[in-house]
Amino acid sequence: MREICVIGGSRYFGKLLVERLQDEDHQVTVINRGSVPPPPGVEHLVVDRNDEAALTAALDARTFDVVVDQVCYTPVQAAVAARVFAGRTRRYVMTSTIEVYDPATAALPASPADTPVPEDVVDPAAWLVAMDLPWHDDAYLEAHYAEGKRQAEAVLTRAGGFEFVSVRSAHVLGGGALEFTGRLAHYTERIAEGRAIAVHTKAQPTVFIHYEELAELMLWATAADFTGPINACSDGPLDVHGLVAIIARRIGREPVHRTVPAGGEASPFSFDRYYAMSNARAKKLGFSFSRSTDWMPGAVTETLTTEPSPTV
Template sequence: MQKICVIGGSRYFGKLLVKRLQAAGHQVTVVNRGSARPPAGVEHLVVDRNDEAVLTAALGSRTFDVVVDQVCYTPVQAAIAARSFAGRTRRYVMTSTIEVYDPATAVLPAVPPGTPVPEEIVDPATWLVAMDLPWHDDVYLEAHYAEGKRQAEAVFARAGGFESASVRSAHVLGGGAQEFTGRLAHYVEHITRGEEITVHAKALPTVFIHYEELADLLLWATTAHFTGPLNACSNGLLDVHDLAAVIATQAGREPVHRTVPAGEKASPFSFDRHYAMSNARAKELGFPFSRTTDWLPGAVAEALTARPSPTA
C-alpha cells in the first residue's frame, strides 16, 4: 500500500484513476476545488492549487509516496506544487499531452515524415521557462496550452526534493458522455446527421488512447521507477478518414467530407502536420498497450448511445 495524492481527479480518467488506486489498496487523498466528491473512503482536501499558502496549510503535516497531478497547465502552477510538495513525496507524476510535440506551437527538431515522435524531441530539462507570461489569463492559457504544458514539465524536471515524471497522453477517447472534450461527439453528430466534416487535403495520422487504458497507465506509473517524459498511446496510427470510417460503420451513414486548405482550421483530429507519438519507451519499461482499432468501435458505440434524443 502507498499513500498517493491525486491533484484533480474529479472527472473522466482522473476520476477512474482514483477508483483504481483505491481498489488496488492504496491510501488516496484527492486535492481539488470541490467540484465533485471522491469515492467514500478517499480523503478530500478542498483547496485552490493556485494559492500556495492555502495549499500548504491544507496539506499540513501530510506526506505521500506519490503525487499524481492531473490538472497542471502552467509553469506557475508547477512551481507552486514543486515548493508545496518538496519533502512531502518521493515521486511526482504530471499528466501531460501529445500537444507538446505540435510543430505549429514551437520550433522543434525535425523528424522524418511518418516517423513516430520519441520523447527526446521535447526535453523538459532544457526547455526555457518564462514565469512572467500572462498564465493567469484564461484566454492566453487556452491559446498557449501546449507551451504551458512544456514549461510545467520543465519546472518539475528541475525541481529538487522528489523524482519527477510526465505522462504525455495521446488524444483520449471512450466513456460516452464522460468524454467531456466533445471531439468524438462532434464526428458522431455530423455523420449521423449527414453534415459535413472538414478535413485537410493531406490529413496526417495521429494517435489515441482509451480513457481506461490511460487510467491503467497512470496507476502503473505510481509504482514504476522511470523519470522524465513518457509517451502514452495505444498501438496504431489513424487519420481523420480512418476515424470517420469507424463511426460511419457504426452509424450506418456515409461521412460527408469537405476539404480545407493546409493551415486552415478543420474538424478535430484532422492534422496537416505530423506529430504522432512513439510508445516504444513505455513498452520497453513493461506497459502493454492495446490496439486502437480494437477498442475504438466500442468507444463509438458508447458515443452513439450517449447522444441526446432528437425530441429532448
C-alpha cells in the first residue's frame, strides 16, 4: 500500500484514476476546492491549490509516496506545488497534453514531415519560463493553454525536490456523458441529423486515447521509476475522415462534409497540419496501448446512448 495524493481527481479519467488507486488498496488523498466529493474512503482536503499558505496548512505534516497533479495549468501553479511538495513526496506525476507540440502556439524544432513526434521535441529542461505573464487571467490562460502546460512542465522538471513525470495525453474520448468537452457528441449529433461537418481541404491525422486507458497509464506511471515526459496515445492515428467514417458506420447514415477555406474554423479533430505523437517511449518502458479503431466504435455507442450534449 502506498500513500498517494491526487490534485483534482473530481471528473473523467482523474476520477477513474482515484477509483483504480482504491481498487489496488492504496491510501488516497484528494485535494480540490470541494465542488465534487471523492469516493467513500478517500481523504478529502478542500483547499485552493493556488493558495500556497492554505495548501501548506491543509497538508500539515502529511507526506506521500506519489502526487498526481491533474490540474496544473501554469508555471505559477507549478512553482507553488514545487515548494509545497518538496520533501513531502518521492514522485510527482503531472497530466500534460498533446497541445505542447502544437506548432501554432510555439516555435518548435523541425521534425520530419508526417512523422509522430517524440517527447524530446519539447524539452522542459530547456523551455523558457515567464512567471510574470498574466497567468491568473482566465481569458489569457485559455488562449495560452499549451504554453501554460509547457512552462508548468519546465518548472517542475527543474524543481529537483522529487522525481518528476509529465504525461502528455492525446485527445481523450469515451465514457459518453463523462466526456465533458462534447467533441465526440459534436459528430454523432451532426451525422445523425444530416448536418454538415466542417473539415479542412487536406485534413491531417492526430491521435486519441480512451479515458480508461489514460487512467491505466496514469496508474502505471505512479508505480514506475522513469522520469521526464511521456506521450500517451493509442496506436493508429486518425484523420477527421477516418473518425467520421467510424461514427457514420455506427449510426448507419452517410456523413455530409463541408470544406472550410484556409484559416477557417473546422470541426474538432480536423487539423490542417500533421498532429500525431509517438508512443514508442512508453512502449519501451513497458506500457501496452490499444488501437484507436478497436475502442472508438464503443465510445461512439456510449455517446449515442447518453443525453445529447451542448453543440460545440
